[in-house]
Amino acid sequence: MESSGFKEVFDLCPTGIVITNHQLIIQDANAAAHRILRVRSLTGVSLGVLFDEVSKLHMETFSRYIKSGKQISLDCRFKNQNLEGWCELSATKVNSEEASNDTIIWSIADISMHKHRESELESLAYYDGLTGVYARHYFLHLAEQHMLNLRVNNQPFCLLVVDLDKFKQINDQYGHSKGDEILQKFASVTKDKLRKSDLLGRIGGEEFALLLPGANETVSLRIANRICHEITTISQQPKVTVSIGIALVSEPKDSIMQAMKRADDALYAVKSNGRNHARLGKHFHPV
Numbered sequence: 001m002e003s004s005g006f007k008e009v010f011d012l013c014p015t016g017i018v019i020t021n022h023q024l025i026i027q028d029a030n031a032a033a034h035r036i037l038r039v040r041s042l043t044g045v046s047l048g049v050l051f052d053e054v055s056k057l058h059m060e061t062f063s064r065y066i067k068s069g070k071q072i073s074l075d076c077r078f079k080n081q082n083l084e085g086w087c088e089l090s091a092t093k094v095n096s097e098e099a100s101n102d103t104i105i106w107s108i109a110d111i112s113m114h115k116h117r118e119s120e121l122e123s124l125a126y127y128d129g130l131t132g133v134y135a136r137h138y139f140l141h142l143a144e145q146h147m148l149n150l151r152v153n154n155q156p157f158c159l160l161v162v163d164l165d166k167f168k169q170i171n172d173q174y175g176h177s178k179g180d181e182i183l184q185k186f187a188s189v190t191k192d193k194l195r196k197s198d199l200l201g202r203i204g205g206e207e208f209a210l211l212l213p214g215a216n217e218t219v220s221l222r223i224a225n226r227i228c229h230e231i232t233t234i235s236q237q238p239k240v241t242v243s244i245g246i247a248l249v250s251e252p253k254d255s256i257m258q259a260m261k262r263a264d265d266a267l268y269a270v271k272s273n274g275r276n277h278a279r280l281g282k283h284f285h286p287v
Helices: 004-012 031-037 053-065 112-126 136-153 167-174 176-192 217-231 256-271
Strands: 016-021 026-029 071-077 086-094 103-110 157-164 199-202 207-213 242-249 278-280
Touching: 016 031, 026 031, 031 103, 053 071, 053 086, 086 112, 136 157, 136 199, 136 207, 136 242, 136 256, 157 167, 157 176, 157 217, 157 256, 167 176, 176 199, 176 207, 176 217, 207 217, 217 242, 217 278, 242 256, 256 278
Parallel strands: 242 278
Antiparallel strands: 016 026, 016 103, 071 086, 086 103, 157 207, 157 242, 199 207
């Protein structure tokens, strides 16, 4: 930074700028870089230590192999104790006659807010906003992965469709806020009864689906009846019960949609026979 004019522009630039050697040791940094990285003095500090190990690895790879004049852009996660979030690093390498004197110019932009919004949108896409369980389309996507696993590794599973009984009456009599509370309690209690490998998704207003990898009909029926019992304890007024239909998926020619249909048919049979219990659906029969 020999030119005083350039130094003034460098210091006043609103974009964070850091200059390092080929070993990522910071030689100079402007005021904006100090502000973004929240470090009082950056000179002599390794740029890599300010970020997580994955980011550091990308930086080191760039510093070794990128050619002069080429640019790279990285999304890097802060490791600074005083800062949580992300920044975008864009860099250009300026080679000298001796590799040991190579210089890398990094521009730094705080993208923590962007990453936060990205995470929120991802959550909206994957999870049901009210109950925190998988959203319908993502649950079905994961179920299709288990269908593929069945065809490749012969790993069967059971699909359960669960419906909260007379839920419309609960909403009409006690209000939608009470209905929402019951849905949340149902999801929480049900998740507590499942293994980490099991899937739970909300596929309709008061309708949920479970996927139990490796479970046979006997095990699935036992789990379903346990859920039926536990749900009766989540509310004394109004009284809450559920009905559950179960479909075994063990044939490669089966499909998630056909299994859901068999579980739905079993569910409606439960609804027609007193509710508040579980029933096994018909087996798959290829046409």
